[in-house]
Amino acid sequence: MSADPQRYTVTAALPYANGPVHIGHLAGVYVPADIYVRYLRAAGRDVKFICGSDEHGVPITIRAQKEGVTPQQVVDKYHALIRDSFADFGISFDIYSRTSSQTQHEVASGFFKKLYDENKFIEQTSQQYYDEQAGQFLADRYIVGTCPNCGNENAYGDQCEKCGSSLSPTELINPRSMLSGNQPVLRETKHWYLPLDQYEPWLREWIVEGHKNDWKANVYGQCKSWIDQGLHPRAVTRDLDWGVPVPVPGAEGKVLYVWFDAPIGYISATKDLLPDTWETYWKDSGTKLVHFIGKDNIVFHCIIFPAMLKAHGDYILPDNVPANEFLNLEGDKISTSRNWAVWLHEYLADFPGKADVLRYVLCANAPETKDNDFTWKDFQARNNNELVANLGNFVNRAVVLTHKFFEGKVPAAVGFTTEDEDVLRQLSEFPQRIGELIDNYRFRDALNELMNLSRLGNKYLADMEPWKLIKTDEARTGTVLHVSLQLAASLVTLLEPFLPTAAERLGQMLNVEKGPWQAAGRSDALAAGTQLAPSELLFDKIEDATVEAQVQKLLDTKKANELAKAVAAPAKEDVSFDDFQRMDLRIGTVVAAEKVAKTKKLLKLTVDTGLDRRTIVSGIAEFFIPEALIGQQVMVLANLAPREIKGITSQGMLLLAENADGSLALMQPGHEVRNGSHVA
Numbered sequence: 001m002s003a004d005p006q007r008y009t010v011t012a013a014l015p016y017a018n019g020p021v022h023i024g025h026l027a028g029v030y031v032p033a034d035i036y037v038r039y040l041r042a043a044g045r046d047v048k049f050i051c052g053s054d055e056h057g058v059p060i061t062i063r064a065q066k067e068g069v070t071p072q073q074v075v076d077k078y079h080a081l082i083r084d085s086f087a088d089f090g091i092s093f094d095i096y097s098r099t100s101s102q103t104q105h106e107v108a109s110g111f112f113k114k115l116y117d118e119n120k121f122i123e124q125t126s127q128q129y130y131d132e133q134a135g136q137f138l139a140d141r142y143i144v145g146t147c148p149n150c151g152n153e154n155a156y157g158d159q160c161e162k163c164g165s166s167l168s169p170t171e172l173i174n175p176r177s178m179l180s181g182n183q184p185v186l187r188e189t190k191h192w193y194l195p196l197d198q199y200e201p202w203l204r205e206w207i208v209e210g211h212k213n214d215w216k217a218n219v220y221g222q223c224k225s226w227i228d229q230g231l232h233p234r235a236v237t238r239d240l241d242w243g244v245p246v247p248v249p250g251a252e253g254k255v256l257y258v259w260f261d262a263p264i265g266y267i268s269a270t271k272d273l274l275p276d277t278w279e280t281y282w283k284d285s286g287t288k289l290v291h292f293i294g295k296d297n298i299v300f301h302c303i304i305f306p307a308m309l310k311a312h313g314d315y316i317l318p319d320n321v322p323a324n325e326f327l328n329l330e331g332d333k334i335s336t337s338r339n340w341a342v343w344l345h346e347y348l349a350d351f352p353g354k355a356d357v358l359r360y361v362l363c364a365n366a367p368e369t370k371d372n373d374f375t376w377k378d379f380q381a382r383n384n385n386e387l388v389a390n391l392g393n394f395v396n397r398a399v400v401l402t403h404k405f406f407e408g409k410v411p412a413a414v415g416f417t418t419e420d421e422d423v424l425r426q427l428s429e430f431p432q433r434i435g436e437l438i439d440n441y442r443f444r445d446a447l448n449e450l451m452n453l454s455r456l457g458n459k460y461l462a463d464m465e466p467w468k469l470i471k472t473d474e475a476r477t478g479t480v481l482h483v484s485l486q487l488a489a490s491l492v493t494l495l496e497p498f499l500p501t502a503a504e505r506l507g508q509m510l511n512v513e514k515g516p517w518q519a520a521g522r523s524d525a526l527a528a529g530t531q532l533a534p535s536e537l538l539f540d541k542i543e544d545a546t547v548e549a550q551v552q553k554l555l556d557t558k559k560a561n562e563l564a565k566a567v568a569a570p571a572k573e574d575v576s577f578d579d580f581q582r583m584d585l586r587i588g589t590v591v592a593a594e595k596v597a598k599t600k601k602l603l604k605l606t607v608d609t610g611l612d613r614r615t616i617v618s619g620i621a622e623f624f625i626p627e628a629l630i631g632q633q634v635m636v637l638a639n640l641a642p643r644e645i646k647g648i649t650s651q652g653m654l655l656l657a658e659n660a661d662g663s664l665a666l667m668q669p670g671h672e673v674r675n676g677s678h679v680a
């Protein structure tokens with residue numbers, strides 16, 4: 001591909017419509033893709049940004065079973081949630097489609113049919129796992145078992161999430177059905193396979209030799225390792241009733257494999273966007289095709305989909321697949337099923353007007369070359385130390401001082417010093433430098449360069465000290481602010497791909513439109529005399545309490561997960577009815593309660609047992625406030641032999657239930673009863 005393609009088709013991985021979008025998705029795929037596309041648009045490129053929901057496949061049907069609804073209801077719910085949260089976050093797709101669409105059914109069917117008619121598939125009958133109780137073959141994630149590589153007992157039929165190895169169901173040790181939990185049986189079934197082995201020499205030439213230097217090392221390395229291990233025919237159909245039906249005779253009850261279906265979704269979405277001209281974006285050699293994905297999708301976008309496109313014959317191949325590694329959250333793998341995530345729609349609700357802050361943090365900390373960790377502390381620090389103290393501070397000082405000394409009108413420059421000229425020369429170099437980094441998918445470095453521009457501005461202001469200069473030389477002060485405002489004006493354009501909201505607000509403040517990328521860096525972007533709007537802060541500080549609340553939310557999730565995992569304690573030995581009868585269990589009311597001095601856990605209670613008022617010492621101080629206990633009815637073992645505890649004689653015992661997390665709950669009657677009532 002020449003450095004100067006006629007047009008771009010940029011795709012972002014189709015998210016599964018089985019859950020909302022989280023920060024891992026954003027950092028891995030959608031934020032870098034959006035930066036890339038916004039930059040290309042600013043540079044005047046013809047670009048189409050394509051995405052949509054992946055609505056087929058086993059993750060959808062499993063979710064439907066779990067929620068007790070139909071697969072259609074699952075995808076309708078999550079498609080809308082995902083589409084809206086992307087829009088609110090400012091991901092600027094040209095189309096956000098869905099693979100359950102009519103167009104997709106037609107295009108995917110037609111694609112399969114062409115390959116079938118041209119004998120590009122091999123037909124093969126094999127033994128596959130079948131759940132006799134559910135009456136269903138167990139594709140992919142419908143089967144779990146022990147991973148032969150790492151011993152994980154919950155590996156899926158297609159992949160072990162613990163060690164990352166790709167599996168086939170028959171490799172699992174002790175396989176069991178996700179549907180019934182039963183051990184499945186083997187049954188014969190017929191499927192169509194794409195003979196990847198036949199494409200191996202071509203893939204080796206195209207990737208291993210052809211893209212050694214321009215694909216990212218993590219992507220190239222994974223592809224090379226797949227190819228070096230030897231490629232095998234891969235089934236592109238499944239025994240399922242949810243998906244695009246296999247459009248050939250003898251395929252009743254079978255649908256296209258979701259990874260055959262999903263990438264074709266990029267094509268059908270483009271067709272929905274451009275019914276007349278979509279083919280230019282997929283078939284013309286002047287088009288540069290780029291796929292943004294996370295690392296677990298590399299094999300599908302670099303090997304399987306290209307082999308499909310090659311087999312079809314009419315399509316161009318991806319020019320690059322700049323896949324990212326994974327983002328983790330506070331040291332743990334992000335997981336939809338464990339609810340270990342920062343969900344985009346929740347972030348947008350909790351941090352109104354702060355989409356740009358998340359975009360900034362996820363780009364600055366993107367897992368471009370290795371897995372990375374998102375922490376709320378880092379989020380706060382980057383906002384406060386970088387966005388507020390660097391970028392926001394520079395812009396704010398330039399605008400505020402212009403209002404203060406020049407009634408908000410851009411002052412004229414009266415002769416440049418060598419310092420001014422040096423700053424303006426440096427400014428002129430930024431657009432190209434940042435652009436080249438983006439062209440090479442180095443978004444973190446590009447963002448850092450952008451921040452260097454406002455660092456340059458801050459340093460220039462600190463060196464020139466216009467707030468002091470004004471006392472002696474108004475004309476020179478005007479020149480300094482004139483120069484500073486040119487930097488700020490360039491930021492309107494250069495910020496836009498990264499922080500679109502801040503860019504727009506800055507443009508309004510400075511009274512300039514964002515220009516074409518190439519024109520940023522000019523030293524005359526803001527004419528003398530231009531009236532600025534009142535200054536407002538682009539970013540504000542995020543307080544400790546705000547991030548602590550988010551951390552608490554995660555701690556609550558962790559606790560809930562542990563509770564869900566907890567199993568009941570084993571049963572105790574049998575006791576006789578007589579033994580039980582010997583216990584004097586009765587209801588009393590707490591009439592006084594206080595902490596036992598110099599202890600952490602003990603409360604001294606006075607309980608009216610109907611027989612008497614007696615003292616009971618109980619180890620419950622961590623869970624109850626003494627005052628709140630007064631007046632509560634409680635269950636008491638009244639004939640427990642008295643015991644000395646911290647110098648107090650305890651005459652009986654309070655009964656409590658202990659929750660899995662160790663917290664305690666009082667045993668109380670369902671409604672008030674007379675003190676002294678027996679429990680039997």
Ligand SMILES: Nc1ncnc2c1ncn2[C@@H]1O[C@H](COP(=O)(O)OP(=O)(O)OP(=O)(O)O)[C@@H](O)[C@H]1O
Binds near residue numbers: 296325
């Ligand atoms: N933690 C992460 N870091 C980076 N990229 C991610 C992360 N999680 C998912 N992705 C990428 O986001 C894209 C869409 O993800 P997809 O909807 O397929 O969900 P997924 O990979 O099953 O994630 P999850 O299991 O969390 O729902 C994929 O390209 C995937 O690689």
Ligand SMILES: [Zn+2]
Binds near residue numbers: 148150151152155163
């Ligand atoms: Zn494993």
